[in-house]
Amino acid sequence: MIALASNPPNTAPLHFPPASRHVVVAPQAAPQVDPKILVAAEKSARFEGEIQEHNLRNAKLGAWFVMVLVPFCAILDWLAYPSQFWDFLLLRVFCSALCIPLLLALDRPWAARFHRVYPVILPLLPALAICLMIYFSGDGASSYYAGLMLCLIGTSFVFHWTFREIGFTVALVLAFYLAATVPNLKFDGDLRSIGLFINNTLFILLTCVILYCGSRQHHAIRLREFVNRCKVEAQREELTRRNEELSSTLQRLRETEAQLNQSEKLASIGRLSAGIVHEINNPLNFVKSALYVLKKKTRGLPDETVDSMTEILHDISEGVDRVASIVADLRTFAHPENKGACPVSLNLAQAKASRLMAKQVGDAGAILQADIPDDFVALGDENHIIQILLNLLQNSLDAMEGQESPEITLRATRDGDDLLLSIRDNGSGIPEDHLQRIFDPFFTTKEVGQGMGLGLSLCYRMMQGMGGTITAASRAGMFTEFTLRFKPAAAPAAV
Structure with a gap:
């Protein structure tokens, strides 16, 4: 049989001279094999x-x-x-x-x-x-x-x-x-049997020669087929590896393209929002000043007139406050604050957000459960994290309206070095065709007057500012889950 590779020659035994007490023998390095x-x-x-x-x-x-x-x-x-x-x-x-x-x-x-x-x-x-x-x-x-x-x-x-x-x-x-x-x-003079014996022996010898030569040729063919098969397998593995690399590269390019598109949208909306805020703030201040003067003027009017005027002025004030709130959201969206990253206890942050939302959760008859270890400390801004949690909890309450057993679960886990904080509800869910657009500015499925569609966009930008990410998973009619990914802090947050 033809060997595919010759074995390496046997290594002769090494003989070391007896070492004296003044000689230190360094260990021999392992032989390198080709x-x-x-x-x-x-x-x-x-x-x-x-x-x-x-x-x-x-x-x-x-x-x-x-x-x-x-x-x-x-x-x-x-x-x-x-x-x-x-x-x-x-x-x-x-x-x-x-x-x-x-x-x-x-x-x-x-x-x-x-x-x-x-x-x-x-x-x-x-x-x-x-x-x-x-x-x-x-x-x-x-x-x-x-x-x-x-x-x-x-x-x-x-x-x-x-x-x-x-x-x-x-x-x-x-x-x-x-x-x-x-x-x-029988050697009795009859050469016929001797001739047949020689004939038969020659047939056997020729058959053996043919088989021997055919075996050599067959073995060479098998060997070439095996070598070619190994080459094809190696090429297939290399092609598979390159395809995987190409697929991974294309996936990263798509993700990068989506991030660039999102950043471009946010930048465009930010510039537009900055102009709108500047143009609305001045007349809004005039209206607030006029309302203040009108409230003082109504004190000298008859009682029956004061009641109706007070009610009207109250409605106007609520509308102005609503406009001011929208302008404040636009200002935050256009010029997000970046106070720098510092250690934040996720458990303390959710506790504060839960206290602020306690009344809304109680009015909705929902159950709010939190499973966040005390040692989960993330890098970020506590106010931003609380604001993100408030937005997500409010969205969950809106999505669970009409549910028999509304429930919200906050859970923190580790994914490698990162910290994950998930907010899951059993509400109506998000349709699949809307799931890719929920972080776009001004995208909302709520009725007119119930929201501008800036809440999730603000959450997205604030998570980016803290070096984290926010993702969403949902199934219509079953659940919605938002996952916040944070970088861990090197030191625990101060309590």
């Missing part, structure tokens, strides 16, 4: 493993062939040597019986270790039986030599013979044949 030698050795072991698997699989087929065909060919004995039919039949049955232990041994663990025995012993069993029949027939020119060639040719098709195996097997078959025929040759 990676190409390791790869070649691995491929050689794999090739040997494939031959082993092939031999074990086909040994079962070969054993059954011998067990069935050797007794079946007893019909030839009936035609060629009828007087010795029963003796030869007994010999054939004994040959088939010897295959039973070989067949049963295939299920033993050590069969893999001795798998190369089967390509030799399986053809030798019927060959030995045929040679014994030739010997007992007394015919040195017996036509049963053809059975020997059949054994060799059949084995060459069933097994992957190595040169050593085929040489050993052919030599034994020739030895069996000569031992069975030479004693039966």
Whole structure:
């Protein structure tokens, strides 16, 4: 068998002189092995493993062939040597019986270790039986030599013979044949039997030469096929790896593009909001001043007029406050404050937000549960975190309106070095076509007058300002969950 790679030469034992107490012997560095030698050795072991698997699989087929065909060919004995039919039949049955232990041994663990025995012993069993029949027939020119060639040719098709195996097997078959025929040759002047013996021997020799050359060629073809298959597998693995890298790169490009689009939208809306805030603030201040004067003027009016005027002025004041609140949101959106990141206890932040929302949660009949360890300290701004939680809790209450058992759960977990704070409700959920747009400025599904669609956009910008992210997951009619990702703080927050 042609080796795929030569083994590295044996290393001679190292002899160290006896070290004195003044000599310090440094430890020898481990020898470096060429990676190409390791790869070649691995491929050689794999090739040997494939031959082993092939031999074990086909040994079962070969054993059954011998067990069935050797007794079946007893019909030839009936035609060629009828007087010795029963003796030869007994010999054939004994040959088939010897295959039973070989067949049963295939299920033993050590069969893999001795798998190369089967390509030799399986053809030798019927060959030995045929040679014994030739010997007992007394015919040195017996036509049963053809059975020997059949054994060799059949084995060459069933097994992957190595040169050593085929040489050993052919030599034994020739030895069996000569031992069975030479004693039966008659040198009495009749050259016909001698000629037939020589003719039969030459046929066997030519068959062996053809099988030997064919085995070399077949082995070379198998070896080339194996090498080409290894190259194809390596190319396929490389292609798969590059495809994965390309897919990962494309995914990152899409995420970066989405972030750039979002940032561009926010920047455009921010510039627009800054102009609107500037234009609205001045007349809004005039209206507030006028309302203050009107409230003072109503004191001198009759009582019946004062009541109606007070009610009207109260409604106008509420409307102005609403406009002022919208302007404040626009100012925060256009010029978000960045106070710098500092350690913030997520548990304390949620506790403050929960106290501020306690009345709204109670009025909605909802259950608010929090599972945030005390040692979860994030880098950020406490006011921004509280404002984000207030916005998300208010959105959850709005989404759970009309639910039988409204429930909000706040839970903090770790994801590697990052801290995750999730806010989950069992409300109506967000439709899938809206989920990608919920962080866009002024996108809202609420009715007119119930919201401007800036709440989640502000949360998005504040999380960006703190170096974190906010994501959403939802299933319509089942739940909505927002996840805030924070960087951990190096030191605990001051309580």
